[in-house]
Every structure is written in structure tokens, then in C-alpha cells.
Amino acid sequence: MLRRSFITLAASAAVLAGAGTSGFAQEETIKLGASAPKSGPLAGGAAMTHWPNIQLWMKEVNDAGGLKVGDKQMKIELVEYDDKTSGEEAIKNIQRLATVDEVDFLVAPYSTGLNIAAAPAIARYGYPQIATTAATDGVKEFAERWPNSFWMLGTSTQLANGIVDTISKMKEKGDIGNKVALVNVADAFGLELIGAAKPALEKAGFEIVYETSYPLGTQDLAPVISQAKAAAPDAFIAFSYPGDTFALTEQAQVQGFDVPVFYTGVGTAFPPFAKRFGDAANGIMGIGGINSSDENVKGYLDMHKADLGSDPDFWASATTYAGLQILGQAIEKAGSLDKAAVVEAIKTGTFDTVIGPVSMPNNVNEKVWTVGQWNNGVFEAVAAEGMPVAAEPAKKSGW
Template identity: 85%
Template sequence: MLRRTFIALTASAATLALAGAAYAQEVIKIGASAPKSGPLAGGAAMTHWPNIKLWMQEVNDAGGLKVGDKQMKLELVEYDDKTNGEEAIKNIQRLATVDEVDFIVAPYSTGLNIATAPAIARYGYPHIATTAATDGVKDFAGRWPNSFWMLGTSTQLAEGIVSTLAKMKDKGDIGNKVALVNVADAFGLELVAAAKPALDAAGFEIVYETSYPLGTQDLAPVISQAKAAAPDAFVAFSYPGDTFALTEQAQVQNLDVGVFYTGVGTAFPPFAGRFGAAANGIMGIGGINSEDPTVKAYIDKHKSVLNADPDYWASATTYAGLQILGQAIEKAGSLDRAAVVEAIKTNTFDTVIGPVAMPENVNPNVWTVGQWDGGVFKAVAAEGLDVAIEPAKKGGWQ
């Protein structure tokens, strides 16, 4: 009797274990590590986390992803990397080895994507970087064949603003004197390195140049010194906190320039909310073609589901990267990471930013410069994509 009971209990346990395993297979575990604190938390809160929520809700509301003959819903495991590379690497290792997630969403920002790329590659996850702009993309794609880079290179983005300045100089809207500022991290250093030779080749004179550490609070001296140099254009490769601070000081000190350009954060809706009518004419990195019907539909969906506008640059690209991941899983027909990586390499994907193909692991088609116009940040320069409007000289700060 005891033996029969033991066998029955063992069989029941095995049945429960199999049932548990079968249940677990109905869910795709998605891991995410990005700032929720530290200097880049505001940017991640605007661009990164909302689009993960939006994509997962859309997929799950539709019944999940079709993986072979199964319809599998998504489950999120998320961590705060505290805007710290070491913390981000630890989070990736934990997601891979403790949480055993099926796939990982790329981190937020250039620096954190580069810091975590070796760990993501070591565990074989597809790495679709949607908020990293670097000239190292071809090298990185070769070093980490699982990585894909969607936001453009530093040279593309830097040359975008330089070509815009040159167009305006040729029209007589501005002169040739430029104040050039950058945040001293991977993002800012690469962009300023690409911009300087491009400015020189286009006949511009850099009358003021400086850099500042990430997280700098007081940027009034930067604006006062730039103003003293009497530039025709002010260009700052900045992150969100400093983008707002630089613009505030330019308004307070009435920096009189025909072009005022700042970096990440310029495209955020709160930027226009903070500066109101004074935001009109301000240029910044990125942008989107806000006149495109697919982009409009994405913006409307973001507003409807999240009750907030997306940022008018990397939000759409972040969402597109998640769409690519989902479509690649379905094309691969399995959760095998190598098969999904191969699917990303060899297919064209329908996304909110249009068709995307990355046969060499790099998306070549990007918006490079946007400008606030009537409450919308509209693309004025791009490579391989349509723009929304032509660039215009900025008016006053009132």
C-alpha cells in the first residue's frame, strides 16, 4: 500500500511538474534594465519604459506572439541600472542567469548600451539598440554579431545639423560663427568630434567651445561665455537635464542666435510645455516625420494608451525596435536566440518608422535634426527618410 501510494504521489508530482513546465512555456519572459534613478532617469522615463509598456500591452491584447503553433503572451522582469554601467552589467547577468529571461530589451543611452553589449553577447541575446548613437556601430556589429544599431551614427547626426546650418547660411539666415558645447560622455564626445571637421569643411568658425560633466547642474556660465563670443548659432550635444538647463539659461540671458540647437530631450513634449512659445524654432537632435500617416498613428496610439505624447525622436525608434524583436521571434518560430538573431539579419520589418532592414546590423535610414513648430517637433533633416518641414531661423525668446 505504501509503495502504491508513493508511486501515485510521484506520478502526481511528475504530472504537476509537467503541467508547470507547459504553463511556463506559454509565457515569453522579457528582461529590461534601464535608468529609473540617476541622471538619465528622466530620459528613460520619457522614451524607454513607456514604449516597453505600450508594446507589451499591444502584443498581449492581441493574444501574444505566435511562436510555432503556440500563442505566447509576454511577461516583464525589470531593473533599475541607476544610470551606472556596472549596475547595468550586473542586471543583465541577473536577468540571464537568475531570472532566465527569454529575451532582453536593450538598455537606454549610448554609454549603457556599449557597457552591457559584451554581457548581452555572452548570453546570446539579440541586442537591438534603439537609443545609442555612435560611430562604432560597424565595429560593434562585427565584435558582437548579435547587436543591431537603429538610431544612427554620431557622424550622421552631427553632419545633419552641420548641413542644416550650411543650408541656412547659404540662404543668408545666419552667419558663420558657431558656439559648440557637449556633455563629456561617449555620446557628446563622439558627436563633437564628428561635428568639428564638418563645421570647418562647411566654412564655419567655432568662436566658443566647451564641455561639461554628465549631471552638471549649473550651466549659466556656459551660456554667458557663449553669448560673449557673439555666435550666429549655438549647438549643444546635450542630455535631457542639461538640454533643459541650457535652454532655460539661454532664455534668461537672451542669447540672440539664429539657430539654437540642443541634444537629447529637445524632442520631449515637456520641453515645449516648459518653454511654451519660446520653444518655436528651437532645433534639436533627431525628430520624426510627423506628417507621415504611420507615425501619426503611432503618436495617437501612444496618447490613447499611455495618456501622454511620445518623445518626437527615439520613442518611435524604441517602439520599432520592439516590433522588430516580436516579428523576428514569430519569423524564427521559436525562442531560440540564435534563430531570432538570424531572422533580424535576414528580414525586412514593418515598423512605425517604416520598413527596416539591417543586413549589416545597422539601420542606415535616420532622422537627424528636428525643429519645434506649432507644438510639434518636426524633422528638418534626415538620411534616407522624408522630412516634415524646411528649417527656419529662430525668432526671439518671448
């Protein structure tokens, strides 16, 4: 009996001794929370852009031994939830991550609408919100209302002006005429972009010959393409989300909607888009793009392919990864897990990222790629603000 007790006590002592060395080190982790779609209309986009880059960044950080926080080297663990493409669910998840899971930091939600919906809750708990998949003209107002929020993907006006400026150049060269068909998904993203694009198009001398919107999650978009085709435009512009981006393009191909400029929104930059449409994807334009000849971007593309076995999307993926790099570098700069100190570090710092140096003194990244175009398997930037582009825009020639 005494021997058995001694063995038990000795074993317990060994465990406690281990807890003071390697076991204790394992407990020194940064708990990261993430809430984004795994179901609902935006699940496909999040699966392409959001979740893989969290995995990639965590792998790179943890493989390197973690983040240096003061005199500690701290690895990262993830707590994640499905917001079901619902603002209400996103808010509940943020509250749970903050109060039940007690995470140290959050990854910003996916999409414009969910970032805006969750912003008050994120601010309430003091977390830095680095929004990398939200495009809105409200960034300056939001940054003032929620000083913990940072906006990296550009404004609706920047993105809308990108395509308007692009087709204006093409019109001046004589590549296209002045008739435009304009379509948008009826949520925050689409409504803001259409609101910025219409006056810009009219100012540039374009005639809007067809215009319509449709609810998020609409399945049958054949009538939209049919009516747009009947209007005989020179440019078709759709501010769409991934599901509708694919559906609109499929219908254009089925109906033989040959138009010199065919532009769709989120999802155009996804590698599965080029795979689905093959050679027919050549010449299709969309939001974003990248400059794949840039060494930073090229390194990111190679890393994504090597570590995850797939290509990223050729727009917001790199920005999403860059946002996580900024969070990590800001934590190291602050030297602690104090959220307010990290917010201040983001406000005042310049960060080395896969999209180049990024600083956000007014909580907004103003250097963005705005329009990309498929060319033999790469979605290259053809328009940008403050960033180098990869190519000049060209007319699309048939399906």
C-alpha cells in the same frame, strides 16, 4: 476522515486538470528582461523614451493574444531592473537577468554609453541587442565584434552632419553668418558627436568662436550660456542630455541669448520641453525629429496617446517601439525562442514598423531622421538620411 481525503484529492485533480488546459496556457509566456535607468542622471530620459514604449508594446502584443511562436500563442511578461545610470550596474543586471531570472530575451539598455558598456555581457549570453537609443560611429565595428547587436538610431557622424548640413543651407540662403558656439556633455554620446561635428563645421566654412564641455550631471550651466553669448555666435550647438538640455535652454531664456540657431541634444524632442518653454520653444532645433504626416508615425502617436495618456518624445520613442516590433516579428519568423535563430532572423529580415520598413543586413539601420525643429507643438524633422522630412529649417526669432 476518508471523505475529507477524497475531497482533497478531488480538488487536487481539478487543479491538475486545469493545469493541463488554461493553467498550462498561462505558463506559456515569453520572459522579457529590461535594465535601464530609473535613477541617476539619465532617469528622466529613460522615463520618457524607454520604459513607456516597453509597456506600450507589451500591451499591444498581449491584448492581441501574444506572439505566435511555432504552434503556440505566447504572451509576454517583464522582469525589470534599475541600472542607476551606471555601466557597472547595467552589467550586473544583465548577468542577473540571464542567469537568475533566465529571461528569454532582453530589451537593449538606454543611452549610448550603457549600450556599449553592456554589449559584451549581452553577447556572452547570446541575446539579440537591438539598440534604439544609442548613437555612435562605432556601429560597424561593434556589429563585427558583437554580431548579435543591431544599431537603429544612426551614427554620430550622421547626426552631426545633419545639423552641419542644416546650418550650411541656412548660411547659403543668407539667414545666418558663419560663427558657431559648440558645447558637449563629456560622455560617449557627447564626445563622439563633437568629434564628428568639428571637422564638418570647419570644412563647411564655419568659425568656432566658443567651445566647451561639461561632466554628465552638471547642474549649473549658467556660465556656459554666459560665455557662449559673449562670443556672439550665429548658431549655438549643444550635444546634451535631457537634464542639461533643459538647463541650457532655461539659461538662454533667462540671459536673453538671442541667436538665429539654438540647437540642443537629447530631450529637445520631449513634449515636456515644449510645455516648459511654450511659444519660446518655436524654432528651437535638436537631434532627431519625426515626420508626423507619415501614416505609420501618425498611427504610433495616436496609439501612444490613447494607451498611455501622453505624447511620446518626437525622436527615439518611435525608434524604440520599432525595435521592439522587430524583436517580436523576428521571434515569430524564427518560430522559436532560440536566441541564435532570432538573431539570424533580424539580420536577414525586413520588418514593418512605425518608422516604416526596416532592414539591417549589416546590423545597422542607415535611414534616420537627424534634425528636428519645434513648430507649434510638434517637433518636425527638417533633416534626415534616407527618410522624408516634414519641413524646411527656419531661424529662431527671440524668446
